[in-house]
Amino acid sequence: MIDVFFQYDFLMYSLYTSLMIGFLAPFLGVFIVVRRLSLMADALSHITLTGIAFSLLLGRHYPLFAALNPVYMGIAFSVTGSIFIERLRNVYKFYKELAIPIILSTGIGIGVVFISLANGFNNDLFNYLFGSVIAINKQDFYVVIIVTIIVTALLILFYKEWFFLSFDEEQAVISGIPRRTLHFLFMIMVALVIGISMQIVGILLVSALMTLPVAAAMRWARGFKQMFFYAILFGEISVLTGLISAFHLDLAPGGTIVMVNVLILLVSITLTKKR
Amino acid sequence: MKKERHPLAIDVEGVSFAYNQRNVLEGIHLKIPQGSFLGIVGPNGSGKSTLIKSILGLLKPNEGTVKLFGEEINKFDSWSRIGFVSQKANSFNSGFPATVFEVVSMGLFGKIGLFRFMTKKYKQKVYEAVKQVGMEEYLSENIGQLSGGQQQRVFIARALVSDPDLLILDEPTVGVDAKSVRNFYTMLKKLNNEKGITLVLVTHDIGAMSEYVTEVACLNKCLHFHGNKETFENKKEEMMSAMYGHDVNLLEHNHEHDHHHHDHDHDDVWRDKQ
Numbered sequence: 001m002i003d004v005f006f007q008y009d010f011l012m013y014s015l016y017t018s019l020m021i022g023f024l025a026p027f028l029g030v031f032i033v034v035r036r037l038s039l040m041a042d043a044l045s046h047i048t049l050t051g052i053a054f055s056l057l058l059g060r061h062y063p064l065f066a067a068l069n070p071v072y073m074g075i076a077f078s079v080t081g082s083i084f085i086e087r088l089r090n091v092y093k094f095y096k097e098l099a100i101p102i103i104l105s106t107g108i109g110i111g112v113v114f115i116s117l118a119n120g121f122n123n124d125l126f127n128y129l130f131g132s133v134i135a136i137n138k139q140d141f142y143v144v145i146i147v148t149i150i151v152t153a154l155l156i157l158f159y160k161e162w163f164f165l166s167f168d169e170e171q172a173v174i175s176g177i178p179r180r181t182l183h184f185l186f187m188i189m190v191a192l193v194i195g196i197s198m199q200i201v202g203i204l205l206v207s208a209l210m211t212l213p214v215a216a217a218m219r220w221a222r223g224f225k226q227m228f229f230y231a232i233l234f235g236e237i238s239v240l241t242g243l244i245s246a247f248h249l250d251l252a253p254g255g256t257i258v259m260v261n262v263l264i265l266l267v268s269i270t271l272t273k274k275r
Numbered sequence: 276m277k278k279e280r281h282p283l284a285i286d287v288e289g290v291s292f293a294y295n296q297r298n299v300l301e302g303i304h305l306k307i308p309q310g311s312f313l314g315i316v317g318p319n320g321s322g323k324s325t326l327i328k329s330i331l332g333l334l335k336p337n338e339g340t341v342k343l344f345g346e347e348i349n350k351f352d353s354w355s356r357i358g359f360v361s362q363k364a365n366s367f368n369s370g371f372p373a374t375v376f377e378v379v380s381m382g383l384f385g386k387i388g389l390f391r392f393m394t395k396k397y398k399q400k401v402y403e404a405v406k407q408v409g410m411e412e413y414l415s416e417n418i419g420q421l422s423g424g425q426q427q428r429v430f431i432a433r434a435l436v437s438d439p440d441l442l443i444l445d446e447p448t449v450g451v452d453a454k455s456v457r458n459f460y461t462m463l464k465k466l467n468n469e470k471g472i473t474l475v476l477v478t479h480d481i482g483a484m485s486e487y488v489t490e491v492a493c494l495n496k497c498l499h500f501h502g503n504k505e506t507f508e509n510k511k512e513e514m515m516s517a518m519y520g521h522d523v524n525l526l527e528h529n530h531e532h533d534h535h536h537h538d539h540d541h542d543d544v545w546r547d548k549q
Contacts, residue, residue: 158389163381164381167371175355175386177384223373225377
């Protein structure tokens with residue numbers, strides 16, 4: 001069943017990309033969930049949509065942009081959005097979660113205007129929203145590899161600092177951990193991972209891959225380190241089975257990946273009920 | 276790490292602080308010698324936490340200076356010499372998936388520093404700190420599974436793991452049952468006696484604390500009393516009614532008019548009564 005993925009380059013790129021995002025999204029997702037930022041991934045993915053719509057619009061008028069993969073513009077927008085979220089979280093110190101609906105609705109609002117200007121929906125856009133098995137070309141694939149290496153390295157390098165900040169921000173600051181810089185860096189990483197993940201799982205479902213495996217892991221893990229083990233395990237299972245079944249059944253992979261995740265989650269909740 | 280032996284662990288000189296023009300602290304002078312076990316008492320809203328935050332450099336006082344081990348607070352950089360157990364420590368998100376080992380190891384992260392990792396040596400320190408508070412059986416339990424008293428011990432271990440010379444505890448026994456509170460104080464006393472750690476304990480629970488500390492300070496906006504425990508015991512009744520009783524409003528009113536400073540040696544002056 002999986003053989004076919006090694007017969008065609010574009011399928012092979014999709015497969016390897018999936019394996020990398022199945023690792024990265026839950027890895028980052030553990031920090032997102034314990035910091036209670038689960039919805040932030042949603043806000044940033046909607047900003048990514050704005051960027052993609054903007055790029056598609058530019059592509060219609062300037063041939064130069066038509067050659068550019070809209071995902072890069074999407075990543076640029078989502079990095080910018082992450083900066084605004086961090087700012088807004090400081091503006092509304094006591095209602096930090098307000099930053100999320102503000103950015104989310106701004107993203108969709110502007111995105112919809114761009115889409116209308118570009119003469120409405122087309123097939124490309126559908127793929128960006130729900131993911132595609134054949135979206136990754138060689139160049140994209142290299143970008144995915146680079147982002148994977150950078151984000152993994154940063155997560156390992158600052159693991160203890162992010163762990164401390166997530167658990168007890170006040171104490172972490174007292175012991176001299178640079179809170180602002182690390183929060184900022186973290187947001188940018190989230191934006192980057194959304195950018196590369198959305199090509200497979202789609203904008204609307206990318207946050208699922210960051211939160212659902214973590215939600216399932218929480219039922220099993222003893223301690224923080226184990227959270228990563230379970231979250232990544234569930235993430236990989238879901239992208240692999242999701243991608244393969246999407247290809248064979250001709251479905252959008254975003255949907256199948258999320259369905260597998262929901263299944264894992266339900267099983268986890270049922271089996272660990274007594275705790 | 277060099278440990279110059281300055282006689283004072285904490286030296287607070289003339290510290291005043293106001294939130295939105297409302298005075299919270301007024302002209303506080305407090306010298307805490309190394310090796311002492313000081314209990315700071317005062318009613319809710321008396322500025323205890325604000326004083327602690329100023330000592331930890333989290334708040335900048337409007338007036339006055341704070342020195343730690345003889346060094347100005349804005350130049351002080353050996354924060355690993357100071358352990359802090361906050362009031363909030365036991366109101367953390369108890370669903371957080373972290374083991375006792377992981378929580379205690381956080382106490383070392385500042386000391387280890389950026390771009391460096393936990394080594395065997397540091398892990399050993401974590402084991403020792405956990406043992407010190409008698410929680411070694413629970414090393415790989417999730418923190419949320421423990422009782423309030425056990426969690427508090429874990430947070431003490433986290434504060435102890437970096438071998439601090441000064442340990443500051445802000446209302447550490449809130450939500451902990453009476454028996455655990457006594458065990459907890461006994462453990463603190465032992466740390467003070469055996470390791471010579473300077474302890475500052477902030478609490479509104481005067482009864483339990485006074486058996487264990489060596490010095491007491493009473494705070495309600497200004498420092499009403501600071502001296503050794505014996506003097507405090509003699510003056511206790513008087514002070515309690517002054518600080519918690521009905522005439523507390525009157526006293527606070529008086530402060531508006533008379534602004535003379537207190538100093539540390541004024542053991543037996545209960546100025547608001549005069």
